[in-house]
Amino acid sequence: MRIVGLTGGIASGKSTVSNLFKTHGIPVVDADLVARDVLKKGTGGWKKVVSAFGEDILQPDGEVDRPKLGQIVFSNPEKRQLLNRLLAPYISSGIFWEMLKLWMKGFKVIVLDVPLLFEAKMDKWTKPIIVVWVDPETQLQRLMLRDRTSEDDAQNRINAQMSLDLKRTRADIVIDNTGSLEDLKEQFQNVLFEVTKPLTWTEFGLSRQGAASVLVSIIVGVLIFRKVYSTESL
Numbered sequence: 001m002r003i004v005g006l007t008g009g010i011a012s013g014k015s016t017v018s019n020l021f022k023t024h025g026i027p028v029v030d031a032d033l034v035a036r037d038v039l040k041k042g043t044g045g046w047k048k049v050v051s052a053f054g055e056d057i058l059q060p061d062g063e064v065d066r067p068k069l070g071q072i073v074f075s076n077p078e079k080r081q082l083l084n085r086l087l088a089p090y091i092s093s094g095i096f097w098e099m100l101k102l103w104m105k106g107f108k109v110i111v112l113d114v115p116l117l118f119e120a121k122m123d124k125w126t127k128p129i130i131v132v133w134v135d136p137e138t139q140l141q142r143l144m145l146r147d148r149t150s151e152d153d154a155q156n157r158i159n160a161q162m163s164l165d166l167k168r169t170r171a172d173i174v175i176d177n178t179g180s181l182e183d184l185k186e187q188f189q190n191v192l193f194e195v196t197k198p199l200t201w202t203e204f205g206l207s208r209q210g211a212a213s214v215l216v217s218i219i220v221g222v223l224i225f226r227k228v229y230s231t232e233s234l
């Protein structure tokens with residue numbers, strides 16, 4: 001199985017690119033959605049976060065008040081690191097289960113959309129790594145427009161991540177999303193071509209079909225060995 005890493009900065013356009021992959025039949029594991037699930041009321045992640053941050057971060061219905069928690073962690077690096085530490089094990093196992101489901105369905109190429117791919121050191125599991133880059137001013141404007149936040153809040157969120165310029169140096173493929181959606185779709189065609197190239201032997205071995213071939217080869221090998229051995233001992 002080929003595990004493609006998709007990352008970038010906040011509001012750089014990862015979800016927009018993810019949607020393009022999905023419309024071309026390539027499944028995407030979205031780390032933001034996994035992170036939402038592990039923070040739902042009553043889950044292990046929720047319990048850890050409530051005991052560390054207190055019940056003040058809860059809405060009247062007991063769910064986490066996400067904007068409120070966001071205000072706290074995006075303006076305070078220590079609290080952000082604490083939240084990351086508490087949720088990281090739940091997020092990684094959530095991503096693993098999503099990948100396993102896709103593996104069992106027989107998908108040969110999947111995309112992991114993880115905003116913190118480098119920060120969480122998950123880049124070592126993915127190849128190629130795609131970074132969706134955007135120029136800083138466009139990023140700020142798109143973030144403020146999408147989340148209807150102030151410039152200060154938006155800048156805090158941007159500063160909470162590794163810089164996009166650094167991320168692009170660690171990419172195999174860079175998508176420059178500063179232009180229009182049409183520009184993006186044009187670049188995406190080349191990306192799709194790269195990502196859907198025939199699998200390498202290692203990638204094939206990691207796919208369900210590859211694992212099944214290895215298993216069948218082992219069974220056939222054992223049967224031949226037993227046949228040869230039993231004829232020889234006659």
Ligand SMILES: CC(C)(COP(=O)(O)OP(=O)(O)OC[C@H]1O[C@@H](n2cnc3c(N)ncnc32)[C@H](O)[C@@H]1O)[C@@H](O)C(=O)NCCC(=O)NCCS
Pocket residue numbers: 009010011031032035039066067069070073080083084087091114115116117157160161
């Ligand atoms: C703080 C929370 C509650 C704020 O929720 P909110 O709904 O406002 O934002 P949302 O989850 O949609 O995230 C939006 C974007 O913020 C950025 N972001 C989220 N968490 C972090 C973080 N810990 N550090 C840096 N950037 C982050 C990502 O680019 C993400 O795409 C939420 O982001 C959260 O639980 N974060 C910790 C979990 C995490 O690390 N998520 C990233 C998945 S790898």
Ligand SMILES: Nc1ncnc2c1ncn2[C@@H]1O[C@H](COP(=O)(O)OP(=O)(O)OP(=O)(O)O)[C@@H](O)[C@H]1O
Pocket residue numbers: 008009010011012013014015016017032115142143146177178179180181182184
């Ligand atoms: N090329 C583009 N032209 C104009 N607007 C765009 C373009 N690409 C994305 N956008 C808009 O910019 C905003 C951010 O894009 P998107 O939500 O895809 O970013 P993201 O990287 O997934 O963000 P996050 O890290 O918060 O999940 C969205 O409102 C989206 O519609």
